Every structure is written in C-alpha cells, then in structure tokens.
Amino acid sequence: MYRYDIHDQTLVDERVAQFRDQMERYRAGRLGEEEFRPLRLQNGLYIQRHAPMLRIAIPYGMLAGNQLRALAEITRRYDRGYGHFTTRQNLQLNWPALEDVPDILADLAKVQMHAIQTSGNCIRNTTSDQFAGIANDEVEDPRPWCELIRQWSTLHPEFAYLPRKFKIAVSGAAQDRAAIQVHDIGLRLWRNADGELRIKVLAGGGLGRTPMIADVVREDLPWQHLLTYLEACVRVYNQFGRRDNKFKARIKILVKALGIEEFRRRVDEEWAHLKDGPQTLNQAAVDAAKGHFPEPERRPVAENANEAFDELRAENRSFARFVTNNVSDHKVPGYKAVTLSLKRREHAPGDVTADQMEAVADLADRYSFGEVRVTHEQNLVLSDVPVDELEALWKELDTLGMANPTVGTLNDIICCPGGDYCSLANAVSIPIAQALQERFEDLDFLYDLGPLDLNISGCMNACGHHHVGHIGILGVDKKGEEFYQISIGGNSTDDASLGKILGPSFFRSDVPDVVEKILEVYVAQRHEDERFLDTYRRIGLKPFKERVYA
Amino acid sequence: MPNKASETTAEPVEQTPVHVDHLIANGELAAENAWCVSYDAEALPEQRPAFVPLTLWQANQEDTELAPLLTSDTELTAELAQQLGSAQAIAIDFPAFTDGRGYSLARLLRERYGYEGEVRAVGDVLVDQLDYMRRCGFSSMALRDDQHPEDALRALSFISVRYQPDVEERQALFERRLTASE
Numbered sequence: 001m002y003r004y005d006i007h008d009q010t011l012v013d014e015r016v017a018q019f020r021d022q023m024e025r026y027r028a029g030r031l032g033e034e035e036f037r038p039l040r041l042q043n044g045l046y047i048q049r050h051a052p053m054l055r056i057a058i059p060y061g062m063l064a065g066n067q068l069r070a071l072a073e074i075t076r077r078y079d080r081g082y083g084h085f086t087t088r089q090n091l092q093l094n095w096p097a098l099e100d101v102p103d104i105l106a107d108l109a110k111v112q113m114h115a116i117q118t119s120g121n122c123i124r125n126t127t128s129d130q131f132a133g134i135a136n137d138e139v140e141d142p143r144p145w146c147e148l149i150r151q152w153s154t155l156h157p158e159f160a161y162l163p164r165k166f167k168i169a170v171s172g173a174a175q176d177r178a179a180i181q182v183h184d185i186g187l188r189l190w191r192n193a194d195g196e197l198r199i200k201v202l203a204g205g206g207l208g209r210t211p212m213i214a215d216v217v218r219e220d221l222p223w224q225h226l227l228t229y230l231e232a233c234v235r236v237y238n239q240f241g242r243r244d245n246k247f248k249a250r251i252k253i254l255v256k257a258l259g260i261e262e263f264r265r266r267v268d269e270e271w272a273h274l275k276d277g278p279q280t281l282n283q284a285a286v287d288a289a290k291g292h293f294p295e296p297e298r299r300p301v302a303e304n305a306n307e308a309f310d311e312l313r314a315e316n317r318s319f320a321r322f323v324t325n326n327v328s329d330h331k332v333p334g335y336k337a338v339t340l341s342l343k344r345r346e347h348a349p350g351d352v353t354a355d356q357m358e359a360v361a362d363l364a365d366r367y368s369f370g371e372v373r374v375t376h377e378q379n380l381v382l383s384d385v386p387v388d389e390l391e392a393l394w395k396e397l398d399t400l401g402m403a404n405p406t407v408g409t410l411n412d413i414i415c416c417p418g419g420d421y422c423s424l425a426n427a428v429s430i431p432i433a434q435a436l437q438e439r440f441e442d443l444d445f446l447y448d449l450g451p452l453d454l455n456i457s458g459c460m461n462a463c464g465h466h467h468v469g470h471i472g473i474l475g476v477d478k479k480g481e482e483f484y485q486i487s488i489g490g491n492s493t494d495d496a497s498l499g500k501i502l503g504p505s506f507f508r509s510d511v512p513d514v515v516e517k518i519l520e521v522y523v524a525q526r527h528e529d530e531r532f533l534d535t536y537r538r539i540g541l542k543p544f545k546e547r548v549y550a
Numbered sequence: 551m552p553n554k555a556s557e558t559t560a561e562p563v564e565q566t567p568v569h570v571d572h573l574i575a576n577g578e579l580a581a582e583n584a585w586c587v588s589y590d591a592e593a594l595p596e597q598r599p600a601f602v603p604l605t606l607w608q609a610n611q612e613d614t615e616l617a618p619l620l621t622s623d624t625e626l627t628a629e630l631a632q633q634l635g636s637a638q639a640i641a642i643d644f645p646a647f648t649d650g651r652g653y654s655l656a657r658l659l660r661e662r663y664g665y666e667g668e669v670r671a672v673g674d675v676l677v678d679q680l681d682y683m684r685r686c687g688f689s690s691m692a693l694r695d696d697q698h699p700e701d702a703l704r705a706l707s708f709i710s711v712r713y714q715p716d717v718e719e720r721q722a723l724f725e726r727r728l729t730a731s732e
Contacts, residue, residue, distance in 0.1 A: 005727070007711050007723060007727070008711075010710065010711050011709070011711035011713075014708055014709045014710060014711065015708075015709065017708055018705075018708035018709060021704065021705075021708070022678060025701060030698060030701065031677075031678075035647065035676055035678070038647075038648065039678055121648070121650075148724070151713040151723065151724070152713060152714060152722075154713055155709065155711075155712075155713065156713075156714055157653065157681070157682035157683075157685035157686050157714070157716055158650075158653045158654055158657055158682070158686055159650070159653075160650065160653075160682055161647070161648050161649065161650025161653070161679075162650055163650075227722075235654055238650055238651060238653075238654050239625075239651055239654050243649060243651075273662055277715075278715040278720055278721060278722055278725070279714070279715060279722050281724075284728050285724045285725070285728060288724065288727065288728065288731075289724075
C-alpha cells in the first residue's frame with residue numbers, strides 16, 4: 001500500500017503543528033468559534049452531542065497492521081477503547097477531549113495517518129472498492145488513481161471553501177462496489193476496444209435530503225487528463241454552486257439547475273484552459289503511483305488445497321455458511337478475500353474495540369500480508385488469504401466474534417451513529433439496528449431472503465445511506481418524538497436507484513413488525529431465486545403498502 | 551466590525567470607505583496601507599488611492615488613483631480580463647471567509663490572463679486563509695481588523711509541502727519527484 005516519503009511525512013507533521021497553533025489560539029480566545037469551525041472540521045474534529053468527535057481518514061479504505069495497532073492504542077489512551085468505522089471507510093472516535101486532539105493527530109502522523117479533510121466544505125477522503133487489486137472482475141486497480149486524487153485534493157489551495165462538502169469515489173471493476181453513482185463525482189475506470197484506459201466521469205450524485213443519481217459528464221476521458229478534468233469540475237462548482245442555502249449547495253443541485261448539457265459545457269470550457277497543463281499525468285507518474293501497490297509475494301498454494309477446501313465446505317455446515325457469505329473470489333487461484341463482520345447485536349454496526357483492532361492486525365500479519373481494508377458497508381476485509389489457511393482463520397475469527405456468516409444479508413445492516421452520539425440526528429439508529437438483528441437472527445431465514453441491504457440513517461443527512469438500501473429506514477422528528485420512515489427499492493450498485501417511501505412513518509417499537517411484513521410480501525410474491533430488489537421492481541410499492549398499512 | 555459580512559444575512563452595503571491597518575504584502579507585514587476600499591457603487595470616495603466597485607472604476611479610468619474591486623461572484627470573462635489588464639492593482643472581496651470564490655478568481659487572473667499587478671484580498675480575510683490565498687496568486691491581504699498580524703506571519707510559515715502546482719510553484723509534486731529520481 002502507499003507509504004509516505006519525506007514530502008508526505010513533512011506535510012502531516014506540519015499540519016499537526018499548524019493545528020496545534022490554531023487550537024491554542026482558539027483556547028486563548030484569539031480565534032473565534034465561527035472562525036475556528038472550518039479549521040477544526042478540516043482536521044476531522046466535530047463538536048458533538050456528548051463530546052467532540054474525531055474522524056480519522058483511511059484513504060480508500062487501506063490500513064496497514066501497524067496503523068490499526070496505533071489506532072487501538074489511540075482509542076485506549078484518548079477515548080473509551082473503541083472506534084466506529086463509517087460508510088466512507090473512515091474511523092470515528094466518539095469521546096476524545098478537545099484539548100487532546102493535536103496530540104492524537106501527532107500520534108496518527110507517526111504512523112502515516114491524519115484526519116485532513118475528513119469533514120468541512122472541501123474535497124473529502126476518496127473512497128473505493130474494498131476488493132481493489134484482487135477482484136476477479138477488475139479492469140484496472142483503482143488504488144493508484146485514488147492516491148493521485150488524494151494528493152491532488154490534499155490542502156488544495158483553491159478548494160478549501162467550497163459551497164459544501166465534496167466526495168469522490170472510484171471503481172475499476174465490472175461491478176461497482178464503491179457506490180459511484182451516489183457521489184459528487186464518481187469515476188469508473190474502463191478500457192476501450194484498443195485496450196486503452198479511459199475514465200467515465202459522473203457528477204451530481206448524492207444522498208442527503210435531496211437524493212440523486214449522478215449524470216454522466218464524460219464517457220471516455222483519457223487517463224492523462226484525470227486531474228485537470230477534476231480541477232475543471234470542482235472549479236465550476238466552486239464558482240457557480242449555490243452559497244445562499246446550505247441545503248441547496250451540493251454539486252447535485254447545480255448539475256440539476258443547469259442541466260447536464262450546460263454543466264458539461266462549462267466544465268469543458270474551463271478544461272480547455274487546463275488541459276495539457278502542469279497536472280497532466282504521464283506514464284512515469286502513474287507508474288510511480290502503481291509502484292506503491294505491488295502484488296504481494298504470494299506463496300504458491302498446492303493444487304489439492306482447493307479440493308480439501310471444497311471437502312470441508314461440503315462437510316461442515318458452519319464453515320460452508322461462512323464461506324458462502326463472507327468469503328469472496330480472488331483473481332489469483334488458491335487465494336480468497338475474507339470479510340470480517342462488524343455486525344453483532346452487542347455492538348453498534350461498524351464498532352470495533354481496541355482489543356479487536358489489535359487482534360485483527362495480528363490476523364492480517366499472519367494471514368494476509370499485514371494489510372486490512374475497510375468497506376463502505378462498515379466491515380473489514382483481509383484481502384489475500386490462501387485457501388489452505390481459511391479454516392484456521394475462520395476459527396480465530398469466530399473466537400473474536402467476527403465470523404458472523406451474515407455479510408450481504410439483512411443482518412449486515414449499514415447504520416449511522418444516530419441520536420445516541422450525533423448532534424444532527426433526529427432519532428436513534430443503533431437501537432433500531434439491534435432490534436432488527438434480534439428479530440431476524442435465524443440464519444436459514446436470512447439465507448432464504450438472499451442478498452438484502454438494510455440501511456438506517458438517524459436523520460435526512462443520510463450518513464446511513466438509507467436512500468440506497470433495498471429497505472431504508474430514516475429517523476424523523478415529529479414534535480419532539482422519534483418516528484421512522486421506511487422506503488424500499490433503493491440500490492447503490494450498478495443499477496443504482498433511490499428507494500420509494502412506503503407511507504406515513506412508524507413508532508420505533510413497530511419497526512421490526514413493519515420490516516417483517518415487508519419481507520412476508522416478498523417471500524409470498526417472489527419468483528424462484530428472485531432478489532428482493534427485483535421482486536419489488538416487478539410488483540411495485542402497492543402490495544407492500546397494502547400489507548403494512550392493512 | 552465594518553468589513554465583516556455573514557453568509558446568511560445580507561448586510562447593507564457599507565457606505566463609508568473601509569481602511570484596515572494590517573496588510574500582509576509579499577509575505578511580510580507592510581509598513582503602511584495606503585489604500586481604502588469603497589463598496590459604494592454610486593459615488594466615488596474622497597480618500598485616495600481607493601479600490602472601487604468594478605462599474606465605477608470602468609467609468610473613471612482616467613483617475614489613476616482608483617483600482618477595481620471585484621465581488622466574489624464576478625464572472626471573469628476574457629473581455630473583462632483584458633480590461634483589467636490596465637489596472638494598477640485589483641482587489642477581490644471576501645464577503646464572508648467561507649466564500650471561496652475569490653481563490654478561483656485570483657488563480658484565473660494570474661494563470662489564465664497573466665495579470666502581473668497587485669492582487670489584494672479584502673473583506674473577511676483571516677489569518678488562517680493567508681497561505682492558500684498566497685498560493686492562489688494574492689500578493690497582498692488586508693487583514694480583518696480583529697486579526698493579529700503576528701499570528702498571520704506565523705500562519706504563513708506552517709506548511710511547506712505542496713502537492714499541487716499553484717501560482718508560485720508551477721510543478722505538481724509528482725513531477726518534482728520524478729525529476730528528483732532521474
């Protein structure tokens with residue numbers, strides 16, 4: 001994975017000194033609350049309901065074992081011994097003390113980490129596919145491109161005071177696992193008939209209170225122009241995005257107001273001046289970036305290992321369940337990617353204790369070349385496990401409580417921190433996730449339902465991506481009381497769609513019953529092997545509505 | 551605070567020309583600031599030299615003690631940029647420090663239209679914005695009255711690493727790395 005050179009290290013060290021100075025001026029009253037706000041946000045620091053919250057960047061979800069150990073130590077030393085992985089592949093600390101934050105950032109810098117631009121009206125952490133570099137269906141490894149974007153966007157002098165936040169996601173595979181259609185800019189790497197790398201550029205997607213699927217700005221951008229083209233897009237947004245109303249300030253509103261043709265025209269006009277300029281990429285620059293992501297030195301796996309693996313799978317039902325749900329195919333025969341479930345009733349979705357972080361770091365060292373990935377579904381991935389070690393890894397994960405064989409099922413809930421932690425939330429979300437996990441814990445039932453994304457957000461800011469859940473749950477506030485609005489039919493992958501609201505919202509205690517009724521309709525109406533999403537698309541909202549509000 | 555504006559509430563246009571004491575020019579605290587900024591689009595100020603709204607400057611180009619003040623929503627067309635080429639200095643207004651349009655305007659003036667005179671940031675100009683302003687091509691920044699000039703000078707020196715090319719540094723870091731490794 002990417003390792004800092006002297007420039008990267010100097011930058012994060014200098015950034016810590018800069019923030020320390022800003023924090024001192026703030027605490028001494030020389031820097032006002034309003035003036036400090038964008039500075040602390042662009043260093044990941046929120047002022048939250050119970051305590052400050054610090055969001056640590058995990059660039060495109062890649063973590064080294066030593067970084068995960070450092071994070072464990074930080075959560076023990078400065079927090080309550082756990083952290084929360086987010087839908088944007090970052091890690092949040094819920095209980096740091098304000099005055100400790102410069103020291104936390106200094107500790108992060110020691111392991112080549114930071115919290116730069118994890119919040120605020122700027123270009124945020126670039127996210128990507130958790131199976132980057134190892135997926136069977138990959139056209140181009142997105143990580144070197146993400147790193148080029150990370151560097152281009154980090155401390156960009158022109159784009160620190162955008163109208164609103166700006167999120168970029170990159171996918172390089174046939175299947176989109178990075179939700180690129182619901183980002184401010186989504187990039188898809190593909191190859192044309194001559195085998196040349198091209199980039200499809202999408203703009204104006206996003207969730208929040210006005211969810212939208214992105215439009216295509218350009219189908220076939222030659223890779224050399226990635227950074228100048230991004231600069232043109234963001235410059236147009238910086239100049240023309242609305243600044244009078246923060247709820248209408250995202251690029252999606254601009255794209256919609258101008259229309260995609262006019263938006264494209266303005267970007268192209270801007271780009272005409274930037275094209276072939278100093279940020280144009282060349283093969284040497286891309287090769288240098290790719291040099292940071294070499295193939296690990298995988299040992300050959302014996303031919304009969306696959307047979308032994310298949311045999312165990314046939315014999316051992318628990319192992320088979322784990323493999324079916326939590327193990328993914330790898331481009332190299334004899335290797336698999338393993339998803340570690342962070343979804344258990346005892347913990348909020350995405351939460352990990354310091355002990356677990358250290359244990360996962362050890363597992364990564366022993367089974368997967370010392371690297372861990374964070375998924376936007378709030379799980380972790382060990383990307384390079386030989387099949388003859390899968391059983392041993394599975395047993396160790398089971399001991400750690402991270403072998404829940406429910407990845408991709410109804411139980412693998414995406415959930416924001418909600419009203420228990422977040423000052424923006426209208427309602428709690430974690431207790432809803434827990435109530436649903438409790439109701440639907442029978443594995444046979446979960447497997448029978450098949451792939452099902454259930455996403456929960458505690459408010460319309462949609463951090464839990466409820467719009468793109470096959471079933472989405474949104475916490476709303478009605479005269480000081482918590483209610484939950486349920487939508488169905490959303491989807492974040494290739495055939496992205498936004499969920500439709502079922503009808504009037506429900507009491508918290510009714511949510512599990514309502515979800516159960518929705519599932520009953522699906523089970524009764526589905527054709528053989530039809531996914532929930534496809535049944536919904538075929539029969540529409542009405543049968544669900546009639547059953548739930550009967 | 552005469553020159554502070556907020557993003558959400560439109561404040562009445564300041565009729566009295568604004569003059570601030572602390573000016574950062576070329577990375578140093580300037581000994582004095584001769585210029586005032588007049589936001590009144592109807593009448594010329596008595597004080598000189600003065601930055602005045604664009605239309606007023608356009609109508610009084612024979613007055614050598616005037617220079618244009620660009621609002622943050624200025625659409626910098628090639629035609630306008632050509633006119634501005636004759637200005638001895640250009641001020642870009644920051645109505646609120648959260649309004650980032652001025653950064654793009656300064657870059658366009660410098661990088662696209664090759665303007666070489668003074669480009670000054672005025673309005674809601676804070677200590678912690680100066681480094682980015684400098685990188686975008688501002689040669690001087692008139693600090694909001696409550697900002698401490700010693701904080702400003704310190705703030706300019708924190709970050710030495712630049713990934714991107716900017717008005718001062720014409721090569722992206724990836725290019726400089728390649729050159730260094732050759």
